[in-house]
Amino acid sequence: MPTNSQTQAALARADADFDAALARLFALLRIKSISADPAYAADCRAAAEHLCADIASLGFDAEVRETAGHPAIVAKAKGNTGARPHALFYGHYDVQPVDPLELWHRPPFEPVVTDHADGRKIIVARGAQDDKGQLSTFVEACRAWKAATGELPIDLTIVIEGEEEVGSKNFVAFLEANKQDLAADFALVCDTGMWDPNTPAITTALRGLVYEEVKIKAANRDLHSGIYGGGAQNPIRVLTRILGGLHDEHGRITIPGFYDGVKDLPPEILDQWKGLGLTAETFLKPIGLSLPAGEDDRLLIEQISSRPTCDINGIVGGYTGEGSKTVIAAEASAKVSFRIVEGQDPAKIRDAFRAYVTARLPGDCSAEFLDHSNAPAIALPWTMKPLAAAKQALTEEWGKEALLIGSGASIPIVADFKRTLGVDTLLVGFGLDDDNIHSPNEKYDLNSFQKGIRSWVRILGALAVAKT
Structure with a gap:
């Protein structure tokens, strides 16, 4: 010794x-x-x-x-x-x-x-x-x-x-x-x-990572929006409505069971973090932002370090080239990542997300999922x-x-x-x-x-x- x-x-x-x-x-x-x-x-x-x-x-x-x-x-x-x-x-x-x-x-x-x-x-x-x-x-x-x-x-x-x-x-x-x-x-x-x-x-x-890709499909081909608009289901509209509901007005994630197993920090650690003085002014202002976007009852340092998150990392659908093309896309997709914390099961988070999406699909629509990452x-x-x-x-x-x-x-x-x-x-x-x-x-x-x-x-x- x-x-x-x-x-x-x-x-x-x-x-x-x-x-x-x-x-x-x-x-x-x-x-x-x-x-x-x-x-x-x-x-x-x-x-x-x-x-x-x-x-x-x-x-x-x-x-x-x-x-x-x-x-x-x-x-x-x-x-x-x-x-x-x-x-x-x-x-x-x-x-x-x-x-x-x-x-x-x-x-x-x-x-x-x-x-x-x-x-x-x-x-x-x-x-x-x-x-x-x-x-x-x-x-x-x-x-x-x-x-x-x-x-x-x-x-x-x-x-x-x-x-x-x-x-x-x-x-x-x-x-x-x-x-x-x-x-x-x-x-x-x-x-x-x-x-x-x-x-x-x-x-x-x-934090761990669950990274999912979801593809919403409707018609068997892209459709003319003048002929079919108003009558045919639009996968982009369906997808964005579902994604838009992933967070409530307080920044909490709305997937049922998402917070199961999530624990609060020990009080002494939370007190120490409070004393660090991490603010929107110091953390967000340099990147051109000013308002924390996570759970509004949590410190900014908790939002970025110890709380689970959900972020939409990319959306693709329809025509995105130069000029205009009036189509209703046959499919639309998004990539969604979840940063998870101790107590959360990656497989359960993945399954809960898929169930959340599937339960909100209207008739004539189906969903396919691809798993990109699943780490605790x-x-x-x-x-x-x-x-x-x-x-x-x-x-x-x-x-x-x-x-x-x-x-x-x-x-x-x-x-x-x-x-x-x-x-x-x-x-x-x-x-x-x-x-x-x-x-x-x-x-x-x-x-x-x-x-x-x-x-x-x-x-x-x-x-x-x-x-x-």
Whole structure:
């Protein structure tokens, strides 16, 4: 069990080695590991081999393992005892394409430290934050512990994939095939963000996703609206009427049983969120809006983080080209997504939506449905010991209480870890809203990188004394 003096020694080592850590990150950032483009397959393999060799140098049994797509890395610390807490760290080495290239201020795979408009020092390159910079904070923390004390404070396995940016399409099968090697007490993921540049956060909940496509059909062909208008059923009218009824005047979703299982936040968490001061002025005004559109009896931060939602993502029907064409379309379709929260069953939400639509179909109309996604929500137990340990470690490092926040987005790998490996996941990251991930001029604050390393040094020490 590590002592405080050992943690302090590891922190001092991380600080002394920071310039070298930055150079190692730059070497990784120069590799063009774009997973979406087959032309960069060799670069993806080069990134896997580069990381594997670096992690192996820290005393891990590390190897590049094949998947049906780009390779993955599995590394087990040689000092694993089986008697200490055992964490599985996950990251990804693949990056998004760089298009449009002309909007970059400099070549995207030539990393540089430069000045942000507000004076902050930033690292600019594709992958600087997502996820090469983030995963490197963890690897460098491990390096600091090994250099300072000769060992890691916990048992550790690292898995790094190369297809996160294309939906991890081969990773679930890889998890299944490597369940024994990846067994752990809990998982760690560094692919999330902070509340602001000075306030650390742990993401404790992720909304799930149910994504449906519905097609309403009526006549056997498009009809002349002058001849058939008023007498023939119009699928666009039927569809928009049904979609328009999905929300009531208070922003609540009207599908029967939709809120079954939805729980309120613990009072202490809700009080903390109230104190964050997220307002329409700060959140909506920058995108040209002013009024929250969710449930009107909920805080804006609840609407976007911890409450379930329904959004119509696209509608297609009839003639949409230039000029006019007076037809009654034979069919109309819409894509509808539901962000769901802990307690909701994705299959039940899907079935309830389909029943809602079907029950409102008039005669002469039929509906077809297509399922695009069906992923559950994830929430950490509020009493989870590693969560409390990580929160305290982050608070000590940043000098501000670490927040426990929900994310309105979905990170499917977290659900995959729960379903396949049976482990909960601590989501700790140091990204910021202005990091331009997936966009030109991606950046990572130099402070996020340096204090991210120090944060993981502290978290690893704290996890050693936290029981799962």
